[in-house]
Amino acid sequence: MTHDVLIAGAGPNGLMLACELALAGVRPVVLERLSAPSLEPKANGLVGQVIRLLDHRGLYERLGGGPGTPRPAPAFVFGAFPLDLHRLEANPLHTLPVPQHRIEEVLGAWARELGVTVRRGCEVRAFTQDDDGVTVDVHGPDGTERLRARYLVGADGGRSTVRKLAGIGFPGVTSPDPVSRVAHVLLPDDVRANAAGELVLPGCPTPFRPFTHTRTEHGVFVVAPLGPDATLVATMEWGGEPVDESEPATLDELRASIRRVTGADLALAPARTPGPHILRRQCGHNTRLAERYRQDRVLLVGDAAHVHAATGGPGLNLGLQDAANLGWKLAAELRGWAPPGLLDSYQRERHPIGRRVFMHSQAQMALMSSGPAVTALRALFGELLSHEDNLARIAALMAGSDIRYDSDCPHQLAGRFVPDLPLVTAAGPTRLAEAARSARPLLLDLDGRGAELTDLVAGWKDRVDVVSASCPEPPAGALLVRPDGYVAWATGPGEADPDGLTRALRTWFGEPVAVRF
Incomplete structure (x- = not known):
């Protein structure tokens, strides 16, 4: 077989x-x-x-x-910089x-x-x-x-x-740094939250925003409360003493790392949740393609x-x-x-x-690495992120929404992931995401040219679905959407481009079959 x-x-x-x-x-x-x-x-x-x-x-x-x-998402992180995404008029990043x-x-x-x-x-x-x-x-x-x-x-x-x-x-890059340590733990009672929801560690003047990376002069600290019985904590350190990787990670080792990175000495205890729990160390990072x-x-x-x-x-x-x-x-x-x-x-x-x-x-x-040169670089990078257009570029980079595949179609949506348009079809209100559930190529008619488009696509009806709908603010008159959600072809409202549509159908979905009437 x-x-x-x-x-x-x-x-x-x-x-x-x-x-x-x-x-x-x-x-x-x-x-x-x-x-x-x-x-x-x-x-x-x-x-x-x-x-x-x-x-x-x-x-x-x-x-x-x-x-x-x-x-x-209203916020995210890039290289231990907090990204306040609520500042963006069009926020592309979801979590x-x-x-x-x-x-x-x-x-x-x-x-x-x-x-x-x-x-x-x-x-x-x-x-x-x-x-x-x-x-x-x-x-x-x-x-x-x-x-x-x-x-x-x-x-x-x-x-x-x-x-x-x-x-x-x-091929790629292998680096011995950083050494990362992470565990599910119980934090001591003297760790408290301030009015902004940040966690304040005893003896440490810097508050730490939960669920994000915070860089200090000595490394990176992460704290993520997962409920009353478990908190995920992690550290990253550069340029430290060599680590015996044959020895298992311990809470005492993590406690010492937290002290070096933050200056706080935390009495850590094992998490009380059923688990499985994390307690591990990773030396270096590997970037390969x-x-x-x-x-x-x-x-x-x-x-x-x-x-x-x-x-x-x-x-x-x-x-x-x-x-x-x-x-x-x-x-x-x-x-x-x-x-x-x-x-x-x-x-x-x-x-x-x-x-x-x-x-x-x-x-x-x-x-995120240590050293005064990185601190200076971060000061400059922080200034750049204060500008909305730079923040939007980083958000799009992390979302992957800056992807635009090559296309010979000039429409601004061609090659991009299709927006989730609110639609009204003959069956009632829906969303484009719901119309795409079959994972088949989709020709979306927003101009009321149903019969014309259906005739054009007749040779591909075994592999392309046609949906006619209205949309409050249509970004296009018609859209040809690939099964992976990317736009193969589009035309402006009120515009016709039969040659472009036929070309896109052949490029992505092969030759038409003979149609019998």
């Missing part, structure tokens, strides 16, 4: 890709090395444009967001606090609803490629078996076996393609959008309607975004 797609890794990125493929009519098989989902604390939430993508799939509310359009194990739980349930097969305890050990597919050696509970698939996708993390076996280089995201019939998504510092939480925003970008293109290839070069556009579109996260994650680490 030949499978359509084998996906190595059942983390968020692998599961998201599997669901995208299933929505497009492809039945992937997910191979996961672990026999059960991991409860190890990892990411604490979602940041950026991925939240709007998940709203397109009906997952935002399932992950704990409220009903309706996701609301932007959703949800632990990674819950994200995997929700995506796993969605995968089951869509009929995706997830095989646990199965590890990819080797593979060979030919012109028609990939032959994969998989070690599982019953020994080693050989599976055949048309494509193999590595979603197996930063130490990706698939990437290594494919011979794809992973795969040389390419595709090697013939093998592709990479998520951490298998890029690793970086977690500051600002860009990882899932980047990886889950990799999956959404790849999913519909790979499905189009498998179903036979992909135009030439569509699958290669995954590399063209997503690799530069990986480079951009590579850049800003390193920039943030540099801004």
